Amino acid sequence: MIAFRNPDLHCHSRQSDGVLTPSDLANRAHARGVDLWALTDHDDVSGVGQARMSAQSLGMAFLAGVEISVTWANRTVHVVGLGIDERHPTLTQGLLKLRSERDERALLIAEKLAVAGFAGAYEGALKHVQNPSLVSRTHFARYLVEQGHVSTMQLAFDRYLGEQGTAYVPTQWASLHDAVQWIVAAGGVAVIAHPARYKYSEIEFDALFQEFRHLGGLAIEVCTGSHKPDENVQYAQVARDYGFLASCGSDFHGPAESRHDLGSVPALPEDLTPVWQALSLN
Numbered sequence: 001m002i003a004f005r006n007p008d009l010h011c012h013s014r015q016s017d018g019v020l021t022p023s024d025l026a027n028r029a030h031a032r033g034v035d036l037w038a039l040t041d042h043d044d045v046s047g048v049g050q051a052r053m054s055a056q057s058l059g060m061a062f063l064a065g066v067e068i069s070v071t072w073a074n075r076t077v078h079v080v081g082l083g084i085d086e087r088h089p090t091l092t093q094g095l096l097k098l099r100s101e102r103d104e105r106a107l108l109i110a111e112k113l114a115v116a117g118f119a120g121a122y123e124g125a126l127k128h129v130q131n132p133s134l135v136s137r138t139h140f141a142r143y144l145v146e147q148g149h150v151s152t153m154q155l156a157f158d159r160y161l162g163e164q165g166t167a168y169v170p171t172q173w174a175s176l177h178d179a180v181q182w183i184v185a186a187g188g189v190a191v192i193a194h195p196a197r198y199k200y201s202e203i204e205f206d207a208l209f210q211e212f213r214h215l216g217g218l219a220i221e222v223c224t225g226s227h228k229p230d231e232n233v234q235y236a237q238v239a240r241d242y243g244f245l246a247s248c249g250s251d252f253h254g255p256a257e258s259r260h261d262l263g264s265v266p267a268l269p270e271d272l273t274p275v276w277q278a279l280s281l282n
């Protein structure tokens, strides 16, 4: 069994809604002691090539990754794929179609922000976007903060962009079935990201985990920058109860924004089987 002291299997580059390039992320991860790293941009794998090359030149073990937006029971769930072949056509075609919804949604968000008194938000958000096929709510949040309309990203989501916000636009993302299938077709392991973030009932959570497992999903994130410490403990027990492999990652988006930097996630409990045991590493 390969032991890693400090794996970080969840983060974002500016190819989605992070602020650093894939190679700056690789350097930062390595400098902070990460010894197994994955880039997991939202719905996009265009940064993986650069991430892999940078990781290889640093001698840092690397897994190609993605974080797929899914709609399940009318809510958004994120499913991470690890160890994928990022060129696999089933995956790339699925992601291409998924991304195609984003621009239209961005225009609708901007319309609602205009009603709230903020004209020009689409153009303003686009100034923060590196990858034109990936406009995210995060880019709108950065724009609202930059303009002084809100003082923090959190407030941008609470007041405008989050589910309860006045500029929220519900979106139909991929089905759980499709997301898992794309990941498995591309040779990867499907992982439910930051489970504590979802507002499901206990019954819904049970149904989600069972369906995910039935579809071929193998893992959940136990220790993540998007969980509070007690939630890591709670989801370690879920991993045991459902027989899931365990993953961990900072969900780092940028130095000024993220509560958890690369390489700062607590270690997984020793009795759990880490997700990388199911993947070949090169």
Ligand code: AMP
Residues within 6 Å of the ligand: 017, 042, 069, 135, 136, 137, 138, 153, 154, 157, 158, 162, 253
């Ligand atoms: P999208 O995929 O465009 O709907 O954007 C979702 C992204 O928004 C997530 O991946 C997070 O990075 C970010 N996000 C969601 N809620 C919050 C929040 N309350 N504070 C900061 N960022 C958030």
Ligand code: MN
Residues within 6 Å of the ligand: 012, 017, 042, 138, 253
């Ligand atoms: Mn994000």
Ligand code: MN
Residues within 6 Å of the ligand: 067, 078, 193, 194
């Ligand atoms: Mn996520």
Ligand code: MN
Residues within 6 Å of the ligand: 010, 011, 012, 067, 251
């Ligand atoms: Mn993420």
